[in-house]
Amino acid sequence: MKSYRTNVMLCGGTGCVSNGAFKIKDALERELKKHNLENEVGVIMTGCNGFCAQGPVAVVKPDEIFYQLLKEEDAAHIVEEHFLKGRPVKELLYTPPAEKSPVPKMSDIGFFSKQRLIALRNRGMIDPEQIDEYIGRDGYKALAKVLTSMKSEEVIQEVSDSGLRGRGGAGFPTGRKWESRRKDPRTPKYIVCNADEGDPGAFMDRSIVEADPHSVIEGMIIGAYVVGASKGYVYIRMEYPLAVKRMRLAIEQAREYGLLGEDIFGTGFDFDIDIFQGAGAFVCGETTALVSSIEGRIPEPRQRPPRTTLWGKPVVINNVETWANVPAIINRGAKWFSSIGTETSKGTKVFSLAGDINNAGLVEVPMGITLREIVFDIGGGIPKGMEFKAVQTGGPSGGVIPASQLDLPVDYEQLNAAGSMMGSGGMIIMSRKSCMVDVARYFLEFLNDESCGKCTPCREGSGEMLRILERICQGEGRPEDLDTLEELGEAIREASLCGLGQSLPNPVLSSLEHFRDEYEAHINDKKCPAGVCKALITFTIDKEKCKGCRLCAKNCPQEAISGEAKEPHTIDQDKCIKCGVCLDACKFDAVLVA
Amino acid sequence: MGKIRPEDLEKIRERMARTINMREGDARARVTVHMGTCGIAAGARKIMSTLMDLVEERGIDDVVVTTSGCAGLCSREPMLTVELKGEAPVKYVDMDEDKTKSIFSEHIISGKVVKEYALAIGSERVG
Known part of the structure; x- marks a missing residue:
């Protein structure tokens, strides 16, 4: 069997494939042929490399050079510079958010170096089709x-x-x-x-x-x-x-x-x-x-x-x-x-990191690692240095864990004790941009939709909880709603037939425990502190901060923003649909949400 | 290959050893062909293919063959750096096919530096 001096381990996981990994493979092979390198350098499609946020990614072996955000057009450059002349292409290397210069070697990148692979021992090392x-x-x-x-x-x-x-x-x-x-x-x-x-x-x-x-x-x-x-x-x-x-x-x-x-x-x-x-x-x-x-x-x-x-x-x-x-x-x-893990939970666990996190992707870590290490050391923290608010573990029927419990060691018992669960390993990270009531509403909507309907507590209970949460997000919550949610949650947990129903109230009960003030702000003050629930927020422009650059006006899909260039702008509240496009477009933090 | 027996696994592992070792980068020796424009113009490609053939012919599974840019001594290209695990790298200059073959068997395989083709032992200090 032919073996290559250099193996390009190109990620062929679903994430990278949907971003064009197969096209990149063809382009690389075309360029290698052009330089008569096709017998020296092989392109191997592997499974998911894990660093999905930076995909499509490739690791060049044996040098361990990690390339990210690859495009078809990069192929010619990589082949000539790296595979022919032996000079890694700097522009395609990864630079961690807090650093200035790129880190060429995969083993030096924090996202990879803190992981311990057992279940994923062959990821990125083999062609799964051979x-x-x-x-x-x-x-x-x-x-x-x-x-x-x-x-x-x-x-x-x-x-x-x-x-x-x-x-x-x-x-x-x-x-x-x-x-x-x-x-x-x-x-x-x-x-x-x-x-x-x-x-x-x-x-x-x-x-x-x-x-x-x-x-x-x-x-x-x-x-x-x-x-x-x-x-x-x-x-x-x-x-x-x-x-x-x-x-x-x-x-x-x-x-x-x-x-x-x-x-x-x-x-x-x-x-x-x-x-x-x-x-x-x-x-x-x-x-x-x-x-x-x-x-x-x-x-x-x-x-x-x-x-x-x-x-x-x-x-x-x-x-x-x-x-x-x-x-x-x-x-x-x-x-x-x-020998790996904690007293009651041995070995490693694979987690998928999603939500407000820099290094969204797939990680395998030893049991007992803290949430802080997962979110910050491996996950690279929250984009734009925003504040961490909570992490939802255990999928939609898991629970939220607040910032005060970031040092919690991850194992089955500890997560249960914190009101969440291990679940199959989904982790959704939330920053101050997430409204906890809206998040609970979203999960309940999913679970209500997926409830099979066989037993009444799950079928009717999830619907009732969802209606209450929708009402709160609309600014029509009643003071007694929180007690009702808790009572319903306990009843559904006790009386449901299967795991789906028994864990269904978790996102509501855990967010009520840790973020009750947000629920109360929605109900009593008719305010959404995170600025998410549309019925409770208005967008305005701070006249002091606005430079009149017109960027928000150009981006507004409703043409609700008016104002001359270099003059402060205003938002027409009748036209505004509260989509938040202006907020993202403004470079001067002049758009206010209240 | 049809149905296999437990002992056949070892045969497949041996067959795959080079491919797998090359990826793990855990090799006994590392040979670098300097492939700057000067090196390529002086015939570095031929040196590379000679090395690749030697590795293939002899079924070597613990030698990494790689490339790097110009080593800075353009007049003595093609150049080759051989680094055995735990030893200082040795730079060879004015390479041709025959010299490559003798360096391969004497230095890379048997561990003896071929002094007559060697320029220096060690690398420049970086930083």
């Missing part, structure tokens, strides 16, 4: 070890000792789950990988599948051997076309090598995997609804206990990230894995 590259980095070694030299009990012991807990959010100990299914006498047994990631702003599972599908497959085969399962499903939403494509390809390649199918590795063990594409309903991420969907029925949750089954037979359902951790634990041992 099984040999996965094997080249010790892929399927754990499976070979398990099938040829370990008993089921030993594997379970190892996984239990490692302290691995479900990465889908609930944090159930993986070893214990496997043991209960192993002991179940009913057959056949099933393995399911839950890749139905539905949280707004979350893309951990998608990125793992796109970057390293074989790590998930290997984990599933090991799980299947342990419990004695013969059939597996990857339940993945159809909104993830690239992840579906790479998973399908990986399954085919694994079959060709005999790693799936009959007589795996010649050991007599049979197991195969199929992909099941979900239609993108949030509730399908809930275990019992997910199995209903696979069974071909309406995806409604079921009462538990009894334990979840698939066609009445035992099934192990774990999340993408959980499965991806398993081969690493077998290869490096429970002791190693459990």
